[in-house]
Amino acid sequence: MALFVRQDQERSELQQRLAAELRERAKKRAENDSPLPDGVDDSNYLKDTKKTSSLAGVWIGIIAVALILMVMFIIKQSS
Numbered sequence: 001m002a003l004f005v006r007q008d009q010e011r012s013e014l015q016q017r018l019a020a021e022l023r024e025r026a027k028k029r030a031e032n033d034s035p036l037p038d039g040v041d042d043s044n045y046l047k048d049t050k051k052t053s054s055l056a057g058v059w060i061g062i063i064a065v066a067l068i069l070m071v072m073f074i075i076k077q078s079s
Helices: 013-032 056-078
Strands: none
Touching: none
């Protein structure tokens, strides 16, 4: 047989204890939680790294010229 409880009845003593216990756990967890890192400036993977140097533009230019020359060579050969 099932036990039916009307909704207008008060909580049982066990339910009250469990609710209080869960509230305390949630309160302790909220106190112990520190703000999470944003993953950008405060991450360990950024340690011992450096910013891109000014020569990056030169390398991009060299690669772009090489790609253009390869495309031109392929077009010239297929004609």
